[in-house]
Amino acid sequence: MNKTLQRPRHWLGAALLGLAPLALLAQTPQGPPPVLGTGGPLALSLPQAIRYAVQTKSSLLSTRLAEQTAAAKVGEIKAQGLPQLSVAANLADNFKLQKSLTDFGAFAGAPLSGTTLTQRDIAAAQSGQAVTLSPAYGEKAPSAPTPIAFGLQYAGNTSASFSQQLFDGSYLIGLKAAKVYQELSKKQTQQAEIDVVEQVSKAYYSTLVARSRLALLARNVQRLDTVLYQTNQTFKAGFAEKLDVDRLRVQRNNLVVEQQKAQRLTELSIALLKFQMGLPQAQLVTLTDSLNAAVVDAGALRQRLGAASFSTGGGADGLGALPTPPTGTDAGAPVAPAPGINNGQPVQADAAFNYNNRIEFSTLQTQQALAGLDLRNRTAGAYPRLSLTAAYGFTGSANAVKDLFAFRGPDSRTAPTPLSPNGLINQNWFGFGNVGLALTMPVFDGFRRHYQVQQARIAQQTIERGLETLRQSIDLQDAQSRTTLVNALDVLDNQKDNLTLAADVARVTRIKFNAGVGSNIEVITAETSLREAQTNYYAAIYDVLVAKVDRDKATGELYQQAK
Template sequence: MKNTLRVLLLAAGPGLLAPAGAVLAQMPAPRPVLASPSANGPLALSLSQAIDYAVKNKPTLLATRLGEQTAKAKVGEIRSAGLPQVNVAANLANNFKLQQSLVSFPVQQTVLTSSDVNAATSGERQVLTTQSLALPPQPFAFGLQHVGNASASVSQLLFDGSYLIGLKAAKVYEALATKQTQQAEIEVVEQVSKAYYSTLVARARLSLLARNVQRLDTVLYQTNAVFKAGFAEKIDVDRLRVQLNNLKVEQQKAQRLTELSVALLKFQMGIPQQQYVQLTDSLGAAVVDAGALRLRLGGANQATGGGVTGLGAVPTAPVPVGTTPDQSRQDQQTALAGARPGQAAATFNYNNRIEFSALESQQALAGLDLANRRAGAYPRLLATAAYGFLGSSNRFGELFAFRGPDSRSSGGFPDQNWFGFGNVGLSLQVPVFDGFRRRYQVQQARLAQQTVERGFETLRQSIDLQDAQSRASLVNALDVLDNQKANLDLAADVARVSRIKFQEGVGSNLEVVSAETDLREAQTNYYAAIYDVLVAKVDRDKATGELYSQVKK
């Protein structure tokens, strides 16, 4: 029982441009039922459906859940020790050479003398004398050649300190296995979310490149017509053709990158690569208000919001009630520095992180392990009972005759060969001295408990660091997105003006090519900034322990 408990205790790793003011994704609340993968048709996937499928079907998670079921089975094994233990046994033995034992017993001899005879002849009563003979011990064989027995025994544990502690540890151990499964689910949610966002961004950028190719092809066609009319030079056409060829190569690269993103998403979900999937969420549907997010981070920028898309004015977020301008600036600097503002720090709950909760369960198991070692000094009491039959015979065939107490031989003598037996009792086991083994076991358990307790401070510091890093990364990503959005607007305007000037004959073709190059670079940087914000939001939700709760909604 104690060894089993020790094992248990130790067992414990589609709009491309959204409205202004929106920047990053949240988990949708409803999660429709997702059909099983089928090679006959595409598998439609929203982000919530992709997460739901991965949580239910990813092989690594299925293996983790098998470990959880193993933990529950181990708990059942511990509990079974307190139930009645029933055993049935049957044995047959051929004593081809019976064991002999030396038996020593006194032998008395009656002494009859001639005087005793004469006295008896004369009618007198005579008492005869006896004397002991000094015989050595004589060998005797007990039993017959063939022996059989059948019995049933029952034992019931009445008291065992280790068992009582094991019952408490069983519940904690089962809870720990559940938390470890939840931790693995959070990892899968993070991986699937990032892969899904990567696919959305890659798909959006691919669509934008297709429009760029179409627009540049139109400019090339118009320039070529102007060249044929004698109002443009051949070098203008060649520059645009080189630009178009480079853009088509970039489009092909983006196409392969999109395919690779989809393959990664399938891998993170546990879907076969040959299964065709169709993403139903759009990049525009994956965003929320940036101003509200900045306020929640404690570092809202009241002047700029952070729009993903559109040319409208940046919305201004209202100042929270009770927040002074100085306090708002202080919170912003605190957020940019990577720390939590005072109000956010006061409400931060480490138990939101599944790692912290799992460490608490490990601490509880370590304490129960220490109590279990100390309980090894307690006595152990069991109730026992047994009943069976024993038979013997000189011939094997007669052993199964099963002759009872009423059996008689041909001469009328008792001929019973099977006899019943039974007993009930109590078994008390009191440990007295084990060579200080238990003392050193208690010392090891106490040190293991202290080691777990030291891990709390390390984990708190790690969580604080992750919280600060995720906060700073998200704020920085929002700022970069604001800047890249402004750059994209400027580059688009410059490209538009350059094309108009070239068409009107007041601009050069080189200016158009340069403006188109800058526009594509601004578009690439813009979508990279969107992806960075989406990933930073996922990391932020994971750092605060909200990622799992959002998926559960």
């Protein structure tokens, strides 16, 4: 009786706490998720529960946002190679102009010191002729540098600049890396989807097992009530002892307590399913699948799987030939492995296993590709960069803000005066423009790029070691999952036979007791054995479902089924 009470707590409680995997994954058809807000319970099959979780669970939505971020990152990198055009404007109030010292004595030789008037010039002037006096230069007069402020108080400029990258080795590699990075984000989303599918499947089948277990306990209580009633009537007739009735009452009380515990665990398993799906806890759900539909054909599955064997790859009978040590050697000395023997290390058992079916391996390969591109990018940092540049704009200045915004061009003139009948040029805005090529060639960066290349090369080698480790881990998981599933199938067959035998024993014992040729102790013992067999049978179903999920994960078929 203790075993009967403790076993459900072990396998069902562990399932609800996430300490053990659950569930056989069914294929998920395409279609919209179930619609909430109908007012009644939400009917859910396993495919519908998976579909709802994949499309609406918040953790997956966050992962898909990261995937969108990666796509935007690709667009950002591509934009670096497109023409770059910018417009800028600036307005400044030079309330205190900066001054510079200027030596005017250095301009055009020595300063003027007067004119030279000759007698010939005087005679020509007296005769009415025009005389042009020539300046005379003397010795340079000593003078100090003079502070001069260039510009006016208010200044402004506006310009448009253009640049086009012509060649950049890092950019070309960056384009390839961006695509690989986007592919990596998609695989990470796929990995998250696989995790969600597995979690929902486990929670769904945990609920099915708990529900079936609860229904079985209800039938057991009902059957025990019948036995208790018959025994009590026999006692009243004087053909049974009160001790027999009391024993059955104790048995019933224990069974009712177990039923209550199973009811609470069933409710908890439903809450876990809602959590894994991302459903509100207040939403009522009804599971439409049955546990019987999930039970696999043990014989057919075992025939297809064979057994894990590190030397032959197993077989339909589950037995493979094992290598025998060479003869004529010392029993205590180590023996070198013969050709074709891997010294006990797990291998792929002669199966054409595709590592890329495992999303972990494919993701690590993508990371390896990224590491290789990063190495190439660091190396490409030594290449020159060539760009086409151009700029055009206007700059202006004035002593007043209103004059600055007058925007006077080259045709602007001041009002006519007697000294300047046509007026003076009054332009305050001037245009400028340039076009050219910019070439940047790194020469020496203090060995910074050398160490960056060294780090990138080490990172690539680290990923290569990780790939080899992952291969070995996948090989081991492949062998382990096959062995675990075959063992679980064997246990299921055995527990099924035990359940049939225990049911027959309980049935015959009740018939004998009702006929008056059997004891009450035999009935209680048979009922206890039957409940234990029932518990073991459901535990075996649970173990098979767990092993099937583990097998699908090991072979990489879980995602294909989820699709």
